[in-house]
Amino acid sequence: MKQRYAVIVLFALILISSLTSLDSFRTTRHLVTEDVNQAFAKTLAEQQSDVISIDTIRTFNSHLQMEALRGKAVLAVDTNKEFSPRPQVSAATIFSLSDQRLPMVLWSMVLLWGMFCLYLHRQRNALGLYGGLALQDGRFIDAKGNTVKLTPMQHQLMEMLWQSPSHQLSKTVICDALWPKKEDANETLYTLIRRLKPIIEQHSNLKIEVDRGRSYGLTIK
Numbered sequence: 001m002k003q004r005y006a007v008i009v010l011f012a013l014i015l016i017s018s019l020t021s022l023d024s025f026r027t028t029r030h031l032v033t034e035d036v037n038q039a040f041a042k043t044l045a046e047q048q049s050d051v052i053s054i055d056t057i058r059t060f061n062s063h064l065q066m067e068a069l070r071g072k073a074v075l076a077v078d079t080n081k082e083f084s085p086r087p088q089v090s091a092a093t094i095f096s097l098s099d100q101r102l103p104m105v106l107w108s109m110v111l112l113w114g115m116f117c118l119y120l121h122r123q124r125n126a127l128g129l130y131g132g133l134a135l136q137d138g139r140f141i142d143a144k145g146n147t148v149k150l151t152p153m154q155h156q157l158m159e160m161l162w163q164s165p166s167h168q169l170s171k172t173v174i175c176d177a178l179w180p181k182k183e184d185a186n187e188t189l190y191t192l193i194r195r196l197k198p199i200i201e202q203h204s205n206l207k208i209e210v211d212r213g214r215s216y217g218l219t220i221k
Contacts, residue, residue, distance in 0.1 A: 004205075006117045013110045021103035028098035032066065036073050036087035039063035052085050060087070068097055131220040132204035135162050142203045153178065154196045161208075161218050168217030 043060045052075050061070045069089065076088040132143045140148040140158060150158060160177060161167055171189060178192075179185040193216060197208050205221045 006113070006120055010110065010113050010117050013106065013113055017103055017106035017110055020106055021098075021100060024098040024100060024103060025095055029094045032069065032073075032089050032094055032097065035064055035066050035069060036089060039065075039073075040075070040085075040087045056085075066097070069093075130162075130167075131206035131218070133162075133200075133206060135159065140203075146203075148199065148203045150196070150199065153192060154199070157192060157196065158200070161216065166217065167219070168211070168215055170215040171213075174216065 039060055040063075042063045043056060046059060047056060057075060060073070060075060064070050064073060072093045073087055073089045075085045129143060133148070134141050140150065140155070140162075142148055156178060157174065160169060160174065171186065175182070175185040175189055179188060182188070193208055193210075200206050200208060200218075201221075206218050207221055208216055209219050210216055
């Protein structure tokens, strides 16, 4: 698998995991809000006062339908509304009550896929890959370790471009190296490049580009 596709899958898994976790949190928050509000309304109706006391808290907890909320939901004082009390539940409590089983499975997949991406990255570095190709023991291999089959002339041209610091050479340099006794090798070079291009693009993320008809170079797609 190409490394960029692996990274795309990784980010997609992270996004799906985050959205799934957030959706579960929001659903639970809605249920919790409804429960504490109904419990608070019943508590105020019973004591007919908005003064908070120990009995108020006990009554409030007894009216909570979600047993897991009892002792965790609090009655806070809202200073913006003349010190009137209001029920409050922390985000941490809501998260602990939400169903995070599916998000945990997805996050486990994120972890495993992330390790796979790291493995691919280290494997490519170990091979000395450039654009999905590597030159080892006098042969070109792809990211999977398979040998790319090239004719002797194709291999010589690829090796010249590969070993060039910029991965680019002028037409003159190429022609002089491959056909030193030929006066005009431009057409021969064009034919060689035309046949080499699809092979390189099939086995890697590289492509051979021409620069204003004066040079050829290897570039990553």
